[in-house]
Amino acid sequence: MIKYTTNSLNETLKLGEKLVKNFDTNIIGLIGELGSGKTAFVKGVGQYFGIKNITSPTFVVMKIYKIENNKKYNNLVHIDCYRFEDYESLIDIGIKNYLNDKKSLVLIEWADKIKDSLPKETKYIKLKLGKKENERIINT
Amino acid sequence: MRILGIESSCDESAIALLEIKNNKVKILKNIISSQVNIHKKYGGIVPEIAARHHVENFFPILKEAKINFKKIDNIAVTYGPGLITSLMIGVELAKTLAYVYQKPLIPINHIEAHIYSNWLSHPELFNKKTFPALAVVISGGHTNIFLMKNYGQYQLIGQTVDDAVGEAYDKVAKILNLGYPGGPIISKRANNYKGEDDLNFPRPMMYAKDFNMSFSGLKTAVLYKARAEKNWNKKKIDKYCFAFQNAVVDVLTHKIIKAAQEYKVKNILLGGGVSANNELRVALKTKADKLGIKTHFPKLKHTGDNAAMIAMAGYFNKKRAKKNNFSLMADANLEL
Numbered sequence: 001m002i003k004y005t006t007n008s009l010n011e012t013l014k015l016g017e018k019l020v021k022n023f024d025t026n027i028i029g030l031i032g033e034l035g036s037g038k039t040a041f042v043k044g045v046g047q048y049f050g051i052k053n054i055t056s057p058t059f060v061v062m063k064i065y066k067i068e069n070n071k072k073y074n075n076l077v078h079i080d081c082y083r084f085e086d087y088e089s090l091i092d093i094g095i096k097n098y099l100n101d102k103k104s105l106v107l108i109e110w111a112d113k114i115k116d117s118l119p120k121e122t123k124y125i126k127l128k129l130g131k132k133e134n135e136r137i138i139n140t
Numbered sequence: 141m142r143i144l145g146i147e148s149s150c151d152e153s154a155i156a157l158l159e160i161k162n163n164k165v166k167i168l169k170n171i172i173s174s175q176v177n178i179h180k181k182y183g184g185i186v187p188e189i190a191a192r193h194h195v196e197n198f199f200p201i202l203k204e205a206k207i208n209f210k211k212i213d214n215i216a217v218t219y220g221p222g223l224i225t226s227l228m229i230g231v232e233l234a235k236t237l238a239y240v241y242q243k244p245l246i247p248i249n250h251i252e253a254h255i256y257s258n259w260l261s262h263p264e265l266f267n268k269k270t271f272p273a274l275a276v277v278i279s280g281g282h283t284n285i286f287l288m289k290n291y292g293q294y295q296l297i298g299q300t301v302d303d304a305v306g307e308a309y310d311k312v313a314k315i316l317n318l319g320y321p322g323g324p325i326i327s328k329r330a331n332n333y334k335g336e337d338d339l340n341f342p343r344p345m346m347y348a349k350d351f352n353m354s355f356s357g358l359k360t361a362v363l364y365k366a367r368a369e370k371n372w373n374k375k376k377i378d379k380y381c382f383a384f385q386n387a388v389v390d391v392l393t394h395k396i397i398k399a400a401q402e403y404k405v406k407n408i409l410l411g412g413g414v415s416a417n418n419e420l421r422v423a424l425k426t427k428a429d430k431l432g433i434k435t436h437f438p439k440l441k442h443t444g445d446n447a448a449m450i451a452m453a454g455y456f457n458k459k460r461a462k463k464n465n466f467s468l469m470a471d472a473n474l475e476l
Contacts, residue, residue, distance in 0.1 A: 009357065034311055034314065034315065034359070034363060035356075035359060035360040035363040035364075039302060039303075039356065040302075040356075043302075055299075055300060055301065055302055055303075055304075056300075056302055056303045056304065056307060056356070058303070058304075058307050059150075059280055059281030059282075059304060059307060060221060060222065060223060060224075060281060060472050060473065061223060061224075061472075062224075062472070063473060064473065089225070092191070092225050093224055093225060094224070129363075129364075129367075133360075133361070133364045
């Protein structure tokens with residue numbers, strides 16, 4: 001486990017952009033309270049693939065972005081479990097199609113809510129609010 | 141022309157019947173069955189529960205509506221964006237009714253329908269002179285500014301880069317333990333407050349050159365101030381609501397007015413749940429009036445999700461009406 005500290009929104013974006021290169025799985029679970037930088041981290045990952053329009057998926061639950069010109073991935077799938085109580089409803093939405101597709105990079109916010117149902121190869125990233133307003137502690 | 145509208149993109153199951161003759165709109169039926177009380181305890185909408193309730197709700201409201209299908213011309217239905225499991229119920233219902241009664245089906249974009257909610261109560265908008273107009277959709281899932289050059293012509297000129305404005309209301313309400321949905325309660329508590337706004341919440345991206353907005357940073361600023369706060373009392377919560385709402389209204393009015401000036405529009409049209417916010421309406425109207433730009437807001441009952449606006453959008457999309465459209469599929473990420 002490596003611990004990172006970021007001191008601005010921009011640094012959290014940059015960290016996401018940097019860490020994506022080291023991912024050895026296509027499933028990333030993000031765990032952290034409201035405002036801890038989960039969406040910002042995913043935006044950073046998106047930046048690495050040239051996706052600029054990532055916004056909060058809270059309302060529609062799952063947003064899918066096309067990844068162009070990349071050997072490893074075709075899609076970035078951004079899921080938000082904020083409103084979920086269980087994994088069953090994610091199956092209705094079609095999560096399995098993406099978890100089983102190695103060409104889809106799946107990033108799941110509030111992954112702790114469905115941890116028991118996620119595959120073993122899921123990599124978890126924990127985000128915490130720091131003491132200072134813009135500080136975030138990110139454990140990978 | 142009589143159009144039946146069907147809406148199920150989120151937690152409202154709704155049916156409406158409109159009659160439109162010589163640019164006059166008559167709302168013959170407008171029935172909404174909301175699940176907001178069911179979802180309150182979860183602090184938001186739970187998709188699986190929402191879909192199940194749509195199935196249960198549509199049959200009673202269809203019965204209540206007593207629609208004479210012989211007398212309708214078209215069926216309009218929301219096919220996106222929204223929760224896929226919720227959208228599917230409305231789309232399948234509409235496809236079935238259209239098939240059984242052999243009526244043409246019109247697929248409707250939910251965001252576009254929020255814009256057309258203004259036509260339900262402003263007959264003066266039935267006019268090419270309405271354009272160019274600025275159409276602003278602000279709700280739990282959307283924060284979009286469109287330049288509308290004519291009916292059906294939209295150019296997205298600004299949007300949120302993170303959270304939707306209604307989502308920020310919901311999440312701030314959660315931070316302050318005020319329950320769900322956040323909009324009405326925060327607005328009410330803000331009105332209770334008499335005093336200065338000394339919390340100085342940020343106005344993210346307000347002075348950026350484009351028309352994009354950000355509400356996530358504002359949410360986080362509220363979170364940090366609230367976390368450091370001791371001795372909560374009723375007045376302090378009111379103050380937080382007041383200061384948060386001030387920041388939201390400042391950013392929205394600033395961006396909307398700037399866009400209206402840049403694109404030299406004649407009208408500003410608001411739509412979506414957050415367009416019910418009175419402070420926003422007053423602030424926007426005051427600024428726009430000074431510039432000679434007209435502002436239009438839907439009636440309060442047409443700001444949230446409803447099917448009357450779907451039927452209204454159906455009227456302006458009647459060219460897309462198709463019989464036996466079995467291939468129509470819900471699209472959760474549909475864009476305008």
